[in-house]
Amino acid sequence: MAEPVATGWQPANFIELSARERVAALLDPGSFTELLDPFARLTSPWLPKQGIVTQFDDGVVIGKGRLNGQPAVVAAIEGAFQGGSLGEVAGAKIAGALELAIEDNRQGIPTCAVLVLETGGVRLQEANLGLAAIAEIHAAVVELRQYQPVIGIITGPVGCFGGMGIAAGLCSYLLMTREGRLGLNGPQVIEQEAGVAEYDSRDRPFIWSLTGGEQRVASTLVDAFVSDDADAVRAATLRLLQQGLPASHRTDRADSMLAALQQLDTDTQISALQARTLLAFALQQPAASAPQPEAGHLHWGSSRGEQWSQALIAATDWRCAAVPSVCYADGELGGRACRFILIRPDASNHFPRARQGEVGLLEGWALASLIEETQRADAELPVKRALIAIVDVPSQAYGRREEALGIHQALAAAAAAYAGARLAGHPLLSLLVGKAMSGAFLAHGYQANRIFALDDSKVLIHAMGKASAARVTLRSEAELDELAASIPPMAYDVHSFASLGLIEGLIPVQHADDPDKADIERVRQALTQALQQLPADDRHLQCRLQGEHRGASRQVRQCLRQSWQPESH
Amino acid sequence: MENLHFQRPAHTGVKRRALVGYVGSGDLEVMIEPCTTAQADIHILTSSPSSETRWRQVLERIEAVQPFPAMRMDIHDFAATPGVIRLRIEQALELALQDQEVSHG
Numbered sequence: 001m002a003e004p005v006a007t008g009w010q011p012a013n014f015i016e017l018s019a020r021e022r023v024a025a026l027l028d029p030g031s032f033t034e035l036l037d038p039f040a041r042l043t044s045p046w047l048p049k050q051g052i053v054t055q056f057d058d059g060v061v062i063g064k065g066r067l068n069g070q071p072a073v074v075a076a077i078e079g080a081f082q083g084g085s086l087g088e089v090a091g092a093k094i095a096g097a098l099e100l101a102i103e104d105n106r107q108g109i110p111t112c113a114v115l116v117l118e119t120g121g122v123r124l125q126e127a128n129l130g131l132a133a134i135a136e137i138h139a140a141v142v143e144l145r146q147y148q149p150v151i152g153i154i155t156g157p158v159g160c161f162g163g164m165g166i167a168a169g170l171c172s173y174l175l176m177t178r179e180g181r182l183g184l185n186g187p188q189v190i191e192q193e194a195g196v197a198e199y200d201s202r203d204r205p206f207i208w209s210l211t212g213g214e215q216r217v218a219s220t221l222v223d224a225f226v227s228d229d230a231d232a233v234r235a236a237t238l239r240l241l242q243q244g245l246p247a248s249h250r251t252d253r254a255d256s257m258l259a260a261l262q263q264l265d266t267d268t269q270i271s272a273l274q275a276r277t278l279l280a281f282a283l284q285q286p287a288a289s290a291p292q293p294e295a296g297h298l299h300w301g302s303s304r305g306e307q308w309s310q311a312l313i314a315a316t317d318w319r320c321a322a323v324p325s326v327c328y329a330d331g332e333l334g335g336r337a338c339r340f341i342l343i344r345p346d347a348s349n350h351f352p353r354a355r356q357g358e359v360g361l362l363e364g365w366a367l368a369s370l371i372e373e374t375q376r377a378d379a380e381l382p383v384k385r386a387l388i389a390i391v392d393v394p395s396q397a398y399g400r401r402e403e404a405l406g407i408h409q410a411l412a413a414a415a416a417a418y419a420g421a422r423l424a425g426h427p428l429l430s431l432l433v434g435k436a437m438s439g440a441f442l443a444h445g446y447q448a449n450r451i452f453a454l455d456d457s458k459v460l461i462h463a464m465g466k467a468s469a470a471r472v473t474l475r476s477e478a479e480l481d482e483l484a485a486s487i488p489p490m491a492y493d494v495h496s497f498a499s500l501g502l503i504e505g506l507i508p509v510q511h512a513d514d515p516d517k518a519d520i521e522r523v524r525q526a527l528t529q530a531l532q533q534l535p536a537d538d539r540h541l542q543c544r545l546q547g548e549h550r551g552a553s554r555q556v557r558q559c560l561r562q563s564w565q566p567e568s569h
Numbered sequence: 570m571e572n573l574h575f576q577r578p579a580h581t582g583v584k585r586r587a588l589v590g591y592v593g594s595g596d597l598e599v600m601i602e603p604c605t606t607a608q609a610d611i612h613i614l615t616s617s618p619s620s621e622t623r624w625r626q627v628l629e630r631i632e633a634v635q636p637f638p639a640m641r642m643d644i645h646d647f648a649a650t651p652g653v654i655r656l657r658i659e660q661a662l663e664l665a666l667q668d669q670e671v672s673h674g
Contacts, residue, residue: 018591038588038600051570053616053645055592056600080593 014155014233015179019078022116023063025230026074026153026237031065035563036093036556044087045552046126049487055081058089062097064565068238071104071111073097079118079158086119086164087126088489091133092556098140098150099557100564105147112148113141114237115171118155120186121162122438122463124473129489131438131463132502132544133553134163135446138412139541141170142419145249149173151240154180154213155228161186161408163442163463169412170251173240174222175233176213182222183211184408184439185398189468193398194353209272210404219279221250221406250409251416254369256285258322261361266350266401275404298327301345303357304434304458304513305392309342311515312390312524318342322366325349325357330385334528336427338386339374341367343393343444353399359440360397364410367444371417375424386427386531387418391445392434395465411443418447427534429527432494433512436461449538450504450530454523456512459494466492488549501547504530573613573621575628580607582639587664590657597646597654599661609637615646627651631658638666 017025024032036042038056047054059081063074075094077084086094094115104111122130141150152171154160159181160168168174168182176182185193187201200206209215216222226236260282264270298318300306309318313329320327325346330339345357354360359367371387378384397407422428430445432453441461445451453459462469470477484491488499498506507526509519545554583603590598604610613624631637642661646654 038598039586039602048570051616053570053592053614053647055598055645056588056643078591080591080596082592 012230013228014230015157015177015228017230018080019059019061019076019116019118022076023061023074026067026114026116026234027063027065027072028067028069033064033565035062035064035097036559040559042089042552042556042559044089044126046087046129046487046489050125050483052125058087058093059084060086060090060093062093062560067112067114067241070241071109072114073101073111074114074116076116077118082123084119084158085121085123086130086133087123088129088133088550088552089556090123091130091137092553093560095133095136095140096557096560098137098144100560102140102144102147105144110148112241113144113150115150115152115167117152117160117164117168118158119160119162119164120158121164124464124469126489127463127469128461128491128497128500128502129550129553131163131442131446132500134167135442136541136544137167138163138170138415138442139419139447141167142416143423145170145172145245146423149241149243149245151175151237153233153237154182155233156180159183159211163439165408166412166415166439166442169406169409170416172246172249173224173243175224175226175236175240176216176222177226177228178213179228180213181208181211182216182408183403184396184411185403188472189464190398190400190403192468192471193465198400199403210275210400215272215276219276219406220283221279221409249416250283251368251413253283253285254365254372254413256282257365257410258362258369261365261405262350266352270401270404272404279406298324303345303392305342305344305357305390307514308392308431308433308523309340309390311520313340321370323350323362325354325363326366326370328370333386333388333524333531336386336528336531337383338388340388340390341370341444342390343367343440351397351399351401353402354397356394357392358395358397359393359411359414359443361402361405361407361410364407364414364443368413368417371414371421375417375421375426378426384424384426386429387421388527389418389428389430389445389448391430391432391436391441393437393440393444394435395437396439396443411439414443415447422447422449423539425536425539427531429530431523431527432459432461434458434460437465438463449534449541450543451502452505452507452526452530453494453497453503454512455494455506455508457493458512460492461494461497462492499547499549501550502544504543571615571618571620573615573624575611575613575625577609577611577632577637578607579609579637579639583662583665584668585665587661589660589664592645592647594647595649595653597644597649597657599657600643601661601665602641604639604641607639609640609642611642611644613644613646615644616648617646623651627654631655635662638662640665
């Protein structure tokens, strides 16, 4: 157990508390035991290689204890260390704690979870390992929320962004203060990608008006507003916990959200009031009917994703889902029924910032709608269709409308649908044929049981585009390339990614842009074999932990397991 | 980033381990653990380059008031000023030398 940080003076403001003090303030008095505490000295293996000072707990505090007598685990992120960003160790602490809470529940111990979210998302100095850990956090939240509430708390000052914004969107319940912010893309990155007219990162009132606690509560993207007071935060958390599991989750609103988004006028820029009205209406309407996709054949473009989709399944078998940018086709691999899913560029996308193949609001919700429909259709089947995600996504969409209308929630819906289908017994494979970037990859592909990639130089995987990553980390692009050469998680190439153990197989192809018969056969064979070899009860992501450069991810889980005290019910 | 190491002879040891602060801008974390040798063993990881002289002076100032107990001390520094450094080290020593463990909250 860690000694306290406090030195006598205890502020009542929750925002002023350190992560460790926040955990202590939340849990029942006297029940807090810290797991993998700072004295274990399990720090980031990647920061010292870049000349960056580590912190003994890597910026995450895991507290086991009780909430109103119920067994609970609280994970709090320290926003003051590296902007609350998640690297390999910090991410594994949260994922590993949630995984142990799931195991408790399988054994009848009703352990619930609270996440204190103070984070910009992936730590760019550990890019792909941070992203992988966040995908594992998503998987764990989706599974744990089937048993017990997972409550997210966003108080500020950092706010909650990136992949952890998606994690917030997966929570059973969310609490926010006025000072908190919740979104997908940080203001600086949006300004970098979309221009200052779209998003002025220095205009604080503007940013809070779209993503601040008051707006998010009014939009019903968050369940309750809480004042910045330690006792009030604990009381509000206990009240939500007392409600038990929600009847449905915010991620279940795909059809009503799609209908509302498609009716939105996207010729003029959105106001905070408009966003609030649309969301408060659509998120409270679980029963809206699904929008009808366009009839007729697809018009194909020439993107990598489209090339490979038509190579694997006849072009005429493909259909649009709710929007033209999300397509699917039913087919087979080695006799196993499969549904292939693609996100592709749509030059006339209703949302202008998602016209280059980005995963935006419509894409996230349309993926969710499509996968939920697949799961419903196969619910009674003993052998369910495999889902094959064909991944060629340059990024998530960056824009004012996107943040205002909760793109983090749209991407959470997609991740929840994929993870839910996997847990229900749909084998889930991803095939990376082009870019697999950041939030887009988290929404489309990263929840797969097995990930495959073409062995090709244009297959790129990362947490952020190079120009933005350079700006955020105060380095030049050349410096980033130099670091990536010796630090595998920072690299963009598929071989470095494979060395992290996140890929089941690299598939050699001769013509990645225009595949020939032999290329197609090799890919089909690899996917077929994976489906045949996937054990029916393998519904998790554990196989990704074996990579040579994921030693810390394994060690964190092992240490957490050793100190996890099983509670008697 | 720089790794520094200082050693001082010491007699009585600390009673318990302690941790204060965090690696935020202009701040530092100080960890103290009991050790079996009769010396204060101080390991510093700092983001400020060429700061050995400055650290030596800060430690000497603290020592002038209160000799270091036998311990292992680890410091992770993120460009803290001498005033903040001194405050954090004194906070950590105060906790480590207390008879009773202070409970959480």
